[in-house]
Each structure stands twice: as C-alpha cells, then as structure tokens.
Amino acid sequence: MSETIQSGSSSGTATIERDQPVSNLGNTVGHTATLKEPAIDSTADLVHKLIKRDEAEGKLTMFPPILPKNNLPLRESVNPAADEGSSKVDVPQAPGIENSTNNTVSRVGVPSPKKSGFFDFLKRSSLGLSQPGLISNAASDVTPTPPKMDLSAKAEVLRKLTATELTRQENTEHIIPAFADGTLASDEPVVGSTINEKKENATIAATPMPNGENATVPIEEKALQKVTKRSLTESIATAQSKELVLRLFDDYKKNEMLRKGNATFQVPKLDSIPSGSRAGGVKESARVGGLRRLFSRGGRSLLASLVITAGLGQLKPESSSVAPSAISATLHSQDTPVFHDGLGNNLNFPPRSAVTAQAETSVVTIPVGTEHPGNTVNIVNSLQPSQPDSLPLPVIATTPDSPSQSVTQATQSASSETVTDPTELNHKHTVRGEKNNRRGGRMSHYVKRILHRNSPAIEQTPQSPFEQFINGPLNIPAGGSFEGTVQELVASIPEAKNFEGETNDSKADLIAHVVNVLAQAHNPRNADLANIQPGTLPKNIAEYVGEKNVLLLHEVIETTNRTTYATNVLPKIIHIMQGRG
Amino acid sequence: MDQPIKTSLISESLITDFIEMMEQKGVGRETIQEMLLQVVDEVEKEVIDELMEAMSDDQKALLDALVSQEASGEEIAKQLDINQDELEELEVRKFEEVMKEFSKLIRST
Numbered sequence: 068m069s070e071t072i073q074s075g076s077s078s079g080t081a082t083i084e085r086d087q088p089v090s091n092l093g094n095t096v097g098h099t100a101t102l103k104e105p106a107i108d109s110t111a112d113l114v115h116k117l118i119k120r121d122e123a124e125g126k127l128t129m130f131p132p133i134l135p136k137n138n139l140p141l142r143e144s145v146n147p148a149a150d151e152g153s154s155k156v157d158v159p160q161a162p163g164i165e166n167s168t169n170n171t172v173s174r175v176g177v178p179s180p181k182k183s184g185f186f187d188f189l190k191r192s193s194l195g196l197s198q199p200g201l202i203s204n205a206a207s208d209v210t211p212t213p214p215k216m217d218l219s220a221k222a223e224v225l226r227k228l229t230a231t232e233l234t235r236q237e238n239t240e241h242i243i244p245a246f247a248d249g250t251l252a253s254d255e256p257v258v259g260s261t262i263n264e265k266k267e268n269a270t271i272a273a274t275p276m277p278n279g280e281n282a283t284v285p286i287e288e289k290a291l292q293k294v295t296k297r298s299l300t301e302s303i304a305t306a307q308s309k310e311l312v313l314r315l316f317d318d319y320k321k322n323e324m325l326r327k328g329n330a331t332f333q334v335p336k337l338d339s340i341p342s343g344s345r346a347g348g349v350k351e352s353a354r355v356g357g358l359r360r361l362f363s364r365g366g367r368s369l370l371a372s373l374v375i376t377a378g379l380g381q382l383k384p385e386s387s388s389v390a391p392s393a394i395s396a397t398l399h400s401q402d403t404p405v406f407h408d409g410l411g412n413n414l415n416f417p418p419r420s421a422v423t424a425q426a427e428t429s430v431v432t433i434p435v436g437t438e439h440p441g442n443t444v445n446i447v448n449s450l451q452p453s454q455p456d457s458l459p460l461p462v463i464a465t466t467p468d469s470p471s472q473s474v475t476q477a478t479q480s481a482s483s484e485t486v487t488d489p490t491e492l493n494h495k496h497t498v499r500g501e502k503n504n505r506r507g508g509r510m511s512h513y514v515k516r517i518l519h520r521n522s523p524a525i526e527q528t529p530q531s532p533f534e535q536f537i538n539g540p541l542n543i544p545a546g547g548s549f550e551g552t553v554q555e556l557v558a559s560i561p562e563a564k565n566f567e568g569e570t571n572d573s574k575a576d577l578i579a580h581v582v583n584v585l586a587q588a589h590n591p592r593n594a595d596l597a598n599i600q601p602g603t604l605p606k607n608i609a610e611y612v613g614e615k616n617v618l619l620l621h622e623v624i625e626t627t628n629r630t631t632y633a634t635n636v637l638p639k640i641i642h643i644m645q646g647r648g
Numbered sequence: 649m650d651q652p653i654k655t656s657l658i659s660e661s662l663i664t665d666f667i668e669m670m671e672q673k674g675v676g677r678e679t680i681q682e683m684l685l686q687v688v689d690e691v692e693k694e695v696i697d698e699l700m701e702a703m704s705d706d707q708k709a710l711l712d713a714l715v716s717q718e719a720s721g722e723e724i725a726k727q728l729d730i731n732q733d734e735l736e737e738l739e740v741r742k743f744e745e746v747m748k749e750f751s752k753l754i755r756s757t
Contacts, residue, residue, distance in 0.1 A: 353715045354708065358696045360721030361735055368692060369736050370743050374663055374684040 662747040669751060687750070691743045695735065703728075 362368035663684060670680045703711065707728055714724050725732045 354700060354711050355693075355696055357711055357715035357719070357724055358699055359692065360719075361699075361725050361730060361732055362692055362695075362739060363721055368688065368739070370688040370691070370739060371685060374681060374688055 662744055666751050687746055691739055695739045
C-alpha cells in the first residue's frame, strides 16, 4: 500500500510506502518516502523551453502549453493516515532520481510553502482528472488539466508569439483545406497555400487527394457550395492561432465571393504540406465527437436536460403562447389520449394499443393527418401516476422529417434526442420531479414549449428586434463583415441604440446582448465572429464598456481563443462591463 | 473519493436561481436558456479536453476505432473503461463552479 503526502517544496510529491522503515518520520515510522518524479523547472523556464522547442520545430506554441509528460506537475493528495503536525523530514533519495536534493517532505496539515503560479494553479485545481477511477489506468496516463494562465501574462506571451509568427508567415500561404469535389476537409487547417484571387480562374488549394497528385480540378458551383460556413467553423475550431483563424475567415470570405464565378481547386501533393502545421485535424475532432457521446445516454446530456427542464418547468402558463395551429396532447398511461389542435378540434390518433406500447418506452410520436402536414403531437407520458416517487416523464417527440415518415421512424428519430429512460431519470431527478409536481405539473408546459418550438406559426410570432437579434443566428451576408452586420443589427434595436442613460431593463438587455455576442465571438467554432479586431467593436458596445476598457476587452477576445469562455471570459466581460476591468 | 453529488438538486437550484435572476433583469427566457446551454456546451468541451489529455495513445487509438465504427457513448465508455457516472459528475461540478461565479457576477450588476 502506498500513500501520498504533500510535498514540502516544488520539487515534487513524495510517496510513502508502508512497511519500509524510515527512521526520522516520527510516528510514521514504518514508512519509506520515495520521490516519484524529478524536480520541475520554474514557470518561466518551462514556458521559454516550450517556445524554443516549438520554434525549432517551426510551429506555434499552444497556450496554455501542454506539458511534456515527464515534466508533469505531480499530483498531490492527502494522506489520511498521517498525523497532523509541522515537522519536516528528510526523505531518502530514490535510486535513479536526480535533482532530488530538496527532498523535504512536510507532513499533512502543513501548508505548502511558496508555489510558483503556473504549477500552483495545477496543484490547486480541484477539478482535474486526478479523481481516481475516471479512467482505468489513470494513474499512469493522466495528464493534468492544461493550466489556465494569468490572462495578462498569457496576453503578453501571445503578443510575442504573434509577432514571431507573423514574421514567419509573411511568405507562408494558407489554404482552406478541401477536397477536389468541393468538400471541405473541415477539421484540418493547413498552412501551405492560399486562395488565388484571380477573378476568372480562381484556385483554392486543397488537401491532397488520395493519389497525392497535384491537379487542378474544375469545380462546379454546386460543389463549391459545400464549402460552408459550418465547415469553416469546424475548421476554425481546431486552429491554433489567431492568425490562422483570421486567415481562415478571410479565405472563407474570398470563397464566398468566388461562388458566383468559376473556380478550380488546386490539389497539392501531400508532402508539400508541412506536417507540423496540422492542428489536430479530423482525427482530433472525431475523437471529440466520440467523447461527446459519453455525456449523452440516448439523448441530451444530463446538464443540458437539466437546463431545459429547469427552465421549462418554470414556465408560467400565461407566458406560454400556443399558436392556433399548434397541436398538444396529453397521455397518461391509464387514460385515453386526447389530441387537439389548439382550436378545440380533436385530431385523429393511432390506435390506443399502439400509443400505449410506445408510451411505455416513454417516447411517442404521432404524426397528425395530412390536413396538418408537418405537425407532430408531443405526448406527455405520466408514467405510473399513482406512485408518488415516480417522476412524470416528459416526452419529447420531434416533427417527422417528412409526411411519409412512419410513427416508428419518427419515434426512433426522436428518441435519440430525448431523455428516454424513466428509470434513470427517476433515479437521478427524483427531487426535481417532486419539485415540479408541487408546481402543479410541468407536463403541459413542456408540451407547449416543444410545440412552441416546432410550430411554424409560433416562429412567426412577432419578436422585438432585440429578441430577434439575440435569439436568432447572426447571418452575415456573403461579402459582408461581422462588424457591419452587428452594427446594423444594433442600430435596429431601439433599446440598445438609446442605451445611454436608459432604464435598468435596457441595461440588462444590453448586458445580455453583449455577453451573447462576445460569448459567440469567444467560441472558436463561430467562424463568422472570429474577426473582431480592435476598433471594430460595435459602437454601442464600445460606448458601454467605456474607452478605457475597450483595449482590455479586445485583450480578452484575443487571448481566449483556447479558453473556456464560460469559466474565464464571461466573468471577465461582466467585470469589464461593470467598469471594473 | 468524495461523496456523490446531489446532482439534480444542486444543479437545478443553480439553474433556476440563474433563470429567475436573469428574468428579473428583463432577459428573455430563450436567451437565458441559450446562454445556459452554451455554458453546458463549453463545460462539456472542457471536460472532453481534459479527458483527451488524460488518454494514453492506446486509448486514443481505440477511440479512433470506436468512432470510425460509430460506436455509442455507452460502448465507447465500456471499451475505454470510462466511468460515465464519474465523468458526468465531473461535468456537473465544473458547471456548478461556473454557474456560482457567473450568478454572483450577474447578481452584482
């Protein structure tokens, strides 16, 4: 058995193994301390080494830097068996371990002395994968959470890197990776070529064809259309540097302009693309996609479900508008289902037996007759209403893709997007279920909400310009710019336009708006928002945050491409908007 | 190992408090929900990033194979011997941490 105790210095964690004598461990006699890892460099040294290493390899240093495994900061944990105290002991140097001259181990309960910020963060991080059991062989393979560097320090490093990288890339061209058929190899931004801006015979460099030959392939407009904003967005999601993101976006805009003209793809040889410039690529993105499935067990992730159900569960009946054409239905396992179209008209529905059978699986989709094409009945399945501990399970069913789609098909399709396991839901959300029951039942609200979302009539419900702006996608017209589009939208919003000195509600709206816009801008997957540059913030936003904070705001934008906005950016933005920087 | 988290209770409390607070500030529910879902998405992404960092090369190779076979989340978890419950709890913890800070800041505006 081994136990780990807190290190007394930055030189590492010591592991105490039972039943091996160490004379000076006080009442922990019977333990041997062994340094498991060598000492690590200071933060500055390590960052410097990483930068030098990457420069030598001709690639960007990713920030936060991913440490080589042999320099991993050591995990620390508490040894529950050790006595509290303040004594320090010298630990015998482990065989084969160098740099272990400072092998002082402080006992549990003694605060560690100074730790440099870089690793201090890691050691203080309580949310990393140091939890045992997350991965079976985590003990040997776990790499700690990438450090979240101090923003200002990070910005400084990034500035230096940017200057270096810009110099290096002066003569380096960049491509939108795409295959010759026009399909964007979306996840693999590659430095190596660029769009040829010749008007009549533009070329777009592409990733190698399987045969690895250079070729100029005629491309039809239809194929070129496949180079979509969505694909570009995915490409940018894996880009390593801001410059790369901006180049991708620039290329995308050029590509947009090329759509109406003739274009060819020039296919470079595989070996013409420097391997070091790849940024994870398709494989990495596919892995992420695969791992995302871990969070959804047959439907949405637990958290997403919580967000939706918690939000919908609070819907006030009077606030839920249902269009006349919307269809709602309620099905209780012991009741006869009744469907109506919101106007008091009963609708046809499948035989009771079919509904019941599917109700037991908690997902039921019943296509309405042809007089209501596209509408879908969403059924609430209050399973076992007589049992107080069971959670009435909301059932979500989506509109069939086509009128010809069968009930089964629609159901199966819907089931992949729905929390479907009543047992699991009961197990995990009993409290919530009871809470919602006390509210008088969220089921009807749930149905209305889904209907609200599905109903074309609802979609036509007038929204304020502000609501349209913040709820709808930000569609940048071909050839348009992000800032121009945003400015137009902001100008169309009375609340925002007249924000100065306006009411708190307007202020709150604008805050939400700014957060929303900037949050999108900070999501590297939002390609069309990635070109925010200093001086191009929408005027109202700039005015609101104040001139003194604009640069800081931009710094946040520029330095958080690889930072989770939710943990770092949004609070920062709010601080900025509060004028506290 | 820490005690199991009362996932639904804590998270829902945070979510509902946040929704109520934002509504009081005049923000539409759909907007609030979108913001929350974005937070969820980013938290999930962060956990995935950590997971990727923690995976060995062999595990990554196995993951690649599973992805190419369009394996389900359950199958991926099984093959990689990943405890989905713990992963979920990690996600929830992160989410709660974010939401607490976020709510605190929003409340002060």
